[in-house]
Amino acid sequence: MDEYLKTLLEQIRCKKARPYVKQEFQDHIEDQIEANMHAGMDREQAEREAVRDMGDPVETGISLDSVHRPQIAWKLLGIIILISIAGVLIHAGIAGKISENAAAGSDRYVFHVVIGLAVMMILYLLDYTVLARFSKIIAVVLLSACLVTLLGGYQLNGARYFIVLPGGRGISMQTLMMFYVPIYGAILYKYHGWGYKGLMRAIIWMIAPVILVYAMPAFMTACMMLASMLVMLTIAIQKNWFTVRKKRAMCGIWAGFLAMPVAAFLIRYLSSSLTEYQIARLQAVFSGGGEEDYFTEMLHSFWQQNKWIGKSGSDVMGNLPAFNADYILTYLSSVYGTIAAILLCCVLAVLIFAVFNTAMRQKNQLGMMMGCGCGIVFLINFFINILENLGIFPQSVTFLPFLSAGGSCIIVSYGLMGIVLSTYRYKNIYPRHLNNCVLRSRYFQ
Secondary structure: OHHHHHHHHHOOOOOOOHHHHHHHHHHHHHHHHHHHHHOOOOHHHHHHHHHHHOOOHHHHHHHHHHHOOOOOOHHHHHHHHHHHHHHHHHHHHHHHHOOHHHHHHHHHHHHHHHHHHHHHHHHHHOOHHHHHHOHHHHHHHHHHHHHHHHHHOEEEOOEEEEEEOOOOOEEEHHHHHHHHHHHHHHHHHHOOOOOHHHHHHHHHHHHHHHHHHHOOOOHHHHHHHHHHHHHHHHHHHHOOOOOOOHHHHHHHHHHHHHHHHHHHHHHHHHOOOOOHHHHHHHHHHHHOOHHHHHHHHHHHHHHHHOOOOOOOOOOHHHHOOOOOOOOHHHHHHHHHOHHHHHHHHHHHHHHHHHHHHHHHOOOOHHHHHHHHHHHHHHHHHHHHHHHHHOOOOOOOOOOOOOOOOOHHHHHHHHHHHHHHHHHHHOOOOOOOOOOHHHHOOOOOO
16 A cells, blocks of 8 residues: 555655645545455455555556646736736826826836735745644734834824835835735634634634724724624634534624624714814714715716716816825726726626635635635725715725725735635645644644
8 A cells, every 4th residue: 555655646746735645545545445354355455455446556646646736827817917907007097197296106006016916926826824824923923013003103194104115115004904814714724623712712813903903093994804804704603613503603793793893983982082083074974064075075076077988077186185096996987987997897896706716616625714815805995995986985994906006005905816826726735624733833822
């Protein structure tokens, strides 16, 4: 048997796949040996017959090698390249219509796209199980960075930043925290097979970043993270990762966490800890007046004046703040027509659908969960950003994945896609469940 397995494994070029193939065939041979012994054979004869039944090791190994090899998600890559080109053209078009400062902004967009693509390739080539192995360490680093930001982070344009790059560029900590979501998927997997004790630990890992991000203050980002991780925890419970009563656990968790944002808001409102602009926005939402209502009416006016194809004549660039970032869809529809904005949304929708399709079709449950985490981040930001552009949702901190100006948003978008591509790359390598020793780190057990 040992000689057979050795010859078979020599035909498989992917070294990561060899241990799992070996275990699978070894278990199958052992089962056949046991069956042969029950049929009256001695151990030696039973093993010889079992190995013979497995067929030629070279042919079998070559056949397995064609299956157990890294894969490239060509469709996903094609859509990403298309969106990247579209983004560069859009921001170059913006630069050609207004001042030199905008041209500089366009150059920064291209620079951030290049950096984002580099980050995506690094994470693509990096085995996602490496991220999973050190998931708790990575989570602690992100939480520590968030805490340092709260205690005295660098501020740029009124927003808090933690990582400051040469030339005064900074990476938004609240945007960077989006990486916590797929990392949380790996943390969840480490509690696979646990009971209520593991479920409670998973909830603690979920609450910690939400509290810190909320305190920045970044209420919308905290809500998006909470919603994303709640969905992931629900998927884990539904797939029996925890030995708990599924319906009771899911209902209790959702009831508790849906009440949490309301309670947090009431506490801040009653304690008068909300800032003046936050109070003004809330009053505008509920009373239908003030600056927020004026801004919403302005957005409605822009969309009403839009043509299906061609420029509307509205002065979007002169009246709409962050027209190349938060409100890039409104800009596109005003300058190129509503069809252009719709087509762009359709391409992004196809990409997000492809991300979820890639994740949910994963055989490996760890890859499935981490891929779903990335997809949920894309979907929530995409959906809220559209509603915000239409004037349905109040102003908030969101971004259109890959297209909104802002280095942090662009880099995070490409980084999350790198994780998705990595899960696809190794989809035929790892079995449904990984042995805990593969993911075990000597820290944070």
